[in-house]
Amino acid sequence: MTGHNQRVDASRSPATPPPPTPAPVPGRAPRPAAAPAPTRARRLAAPALTLAVAASALGYVATVDPYEPGHYPVCPLFRLTGILCPGCGGLRSAHAFAHGDLLTALGANAMAVAGYFVFAGFMILWLIRAYRGGPTPRLALKPLYWWGIGAVALVFAVVRNLPFGSGLAP
Template structure:
């Protein structure tokens, strides 16, 4: 047997020395991994910021820029989302009172979204798991019930302050 064959044959035996452990990853790989982890939440935040900037620039209070709510157009009933664009426009301009007046439920949603994004960015930056927005069905039913009550109350004379 030649020397080359002996080396190959020696590597097949159980007495073979295991290959040396690889060196720890270099700093550029760690930075690349962190950038990869932050990419999804950062792009999600950028898309939401772009949408808010667009609504902040194109005033929904002027007719013709956005479509009218189909439920309101057909029935005259305000849905839970009616006034959401006016609320986003006021929110983008820092007018929280007008934002709450247009759609209080949407403003609560903006703050919930902001909290979720902060949590997601912090966890991604630290290398932790992505937050999961998994609620039990009971909570989803509760959110639906709150939206329904909000919608009914804002269509009644006593809840006219909640109408946009």
């Protein structure tokens, strides 16, 4: 017999039982509740910090002239062997790039300039995805691509050390 004071849950019909709660597994911690979605400011923190560090480094190279001796260490490979590595001239390239002199930057180290543009493209993609709440871009290349990048760097290093490639030397 039901009384008038009995409450009836309208959201559940009497024929539908409540969902079962999983029984705790001995030795295993219960699952934590789902974390709330990060805010836009939190999503933008990592790419903004990365961009700030890169801009600070470029700003430092822009103000401290690499053409003046004593400010930066000499390339150890160049010092020991006289051979230019793929990175030789990178600081001079960054200095010229920071001052907007793209031709001088390309003359100091063309491969570094290509790297600046790849980095800029990656940062733009990362910032857009972070702003929109999309996945973080990953730099997951197949081994064949890494070998290709290494081969390009090796050819660049060899050619810039040969007489006909002296235009690539810093």
